[in-house]
Amino acid sequence: xxxxxxxxxxxxxxxxxxxxxxxxxxxxxxxxxxxxxxxxxxxxxxxxxxxxxxxxxxxxxxxxxxxxxxxxxxx
Numbered sequence: 638x639x640x641x642x643x644x645x646x647x648x649x650x651x652x653x654x655x656x657x658x659x660x661x662x663x664x665x666x667x668x669x670x671x672x673x674x675x676x677x678x679x680x681x682x683x684x685x686x687x688x689x690x691x692x693x694x695x696x697x698x699x700x701x702x703x704x705x706x707x708x709x710x711x712x
């Protein structure tokens with residue numbers, strides 16, 4: 638048997654996945670969830686309560702049109 642036929646008959650159509658531990662997968666899932674929740678809060682629920690530069694509302698004004706586009710009430 639040639640090396641080519643051995644390689645193709647081994648597992649045709651099976652995807653080789655990288656070795657990741659469950660701890661690493663849990664870390665990625667947790668990090669992604671936290672970042673998504675922070676983005677969701679700033680986009681959906683922050684009404685200027687979190688001020689980045691003192692008493693102004695830069696975050697709220699920056700995301701204002703996106704809030705309306707996604708259907709969040711703004712005022």
